[in-house]
Amino acid sequence: MRDLVDAPEAEWRAERGKVETEGWGALLLSHQDADGQWAGGAFIPANFDPREWSERGQPWTATCFSLTQLREFGLDPSSERAMRTVALIGANCRWDEGRQPFWQGEVEECINGRTVADGAYFGVDVSPIVERLLDDAQPDGGWNCERINGSTCSSFASTINVLEGLLEYEKVTGGTPRSRKAREGGEEYLLKRHLFRRLATGHPADDRFLCLxxxxxxxxxxxxxxxxxxxxxVWRRSAPDRRLQEAIDQLRAKRRDDGTWASDWRSPGRVWFDVDDGPGEPSPFATLKAMRVLRWWGRHSTGGEGR
Incomplete structure (x- = not known):
């Protein structure tokens, strides 16, 4: 309603209000523990057997992943349920890594980037985590969760997790000169690589980067x-960087004959429920994101929206 058909704000906000009581949002909230957590843990479910990770994949039911899904579903951060959830998590949820309170963040950049995005969206002061992320930036402009193990170059995955967090923080607070500069550095890291190529060879850094x-x-x-x-x-009211063109072309090529986009793969592991029909089938979220990306790109290009 907001991104594709330009519905008036009053209409899409009214629809957003249903996330708490209908559909996937309500279903995810129904799995919440009484103490505000999900599955009794921050990153890993309570009483988790490590053998499950090797046999079935990483579990996705704990608090940090559930909270991110609620943000992606669009739960109104000003709702009573959202505010109560944030407070309960702050009081009761501890990170597996060091037992520190959830809203103090973890040690990995990927996790802290998502925690900043979730916290900023839901009205938490995450500025101390932001400062830590700024200190953790790599010389090439991005981030890497392996920094703590000695890595001196960035990774695509760590960088996008941090960038999303810094953007959400900037939307809510305006950011700081340092955070805005760091976000620009992270963007440049990805743009130099056209979003999926190795800088040294020009080859795809990982074939899965082209899979949705x-x-x-x-x-x-x-x-x-x-x-x-x-x-x-959209936030900066700026034109797209033309170095995105190759990734745009890759995205266009993945459109199905029926106008939808399919998920190419699914992360294995425990989930509360699925939000699409699996690999090879049309994905509502992939389709929404692809359509709004191409609509945005088309507005700044010749030939019309999404062409």
Whole structure:
């Protein structure tokens, strides 16, 4: 309603108000623990057997991933349920890594980037985590969760997680000169690589970057990156960077004959429920994101919207 058909704000906000009581939002909230968490843990469900990770994949039911999904579903951050959830998580949820309170953040850049995005969206002061992320930036402008293990170059996945967080923080607070400069540096890291290529060889850094997946969790692909650049461009009221063209062409080529986009793969592991019909089938979220990216791109290009 907001991004594709230009519905009046009063109409799409009224529809957004239903996220708490209908559909996927209500279903996810129904799985919430009484203490505000999901599955009794911050990153890993309570009493999790590590063998499950190797046998079935990473679990996605704990608090941090559930909170991100609620943000993506559009739960009104000013609603009583959202505010109560944020307060309960702050009081009761501790990170597996160091047992520090949830809203103090973790040590990995990917996790902290998503925590900043979620916290800023839901009205939490996440500025201390932002400052930590700014200190953790790599010399090449991006971020890498392997920095703590000695890595001195950035990764696509870590960088997009942090960029999304910094953009949400900037939308809510205006950001700081330092945070805005860091976000521009992270954008340049991706743009130099045309969103999916190795800088040294020009070859795709990972074939999966060209495959669409939703929910993204911590994973990276060109649609996630393009949707970030769309949101940043709308926020700044700036034209798209032309270095996005190759990724746009890749996205157009993935459109099905019926006008939809399919998920190419799904992250294995425990979930509360699925939000599409699986790999090879039309994905509502991939289709929404692709359509709004191409609409945005088309408004700044010759030949009409999405062409």
């Amino acid at each position: 997946c939703h929910p993204s969790r911590w994973h990276y692909d060109i649609l996630r990156a393009l949707d970030y650049f769309r949101a940043a461009s």
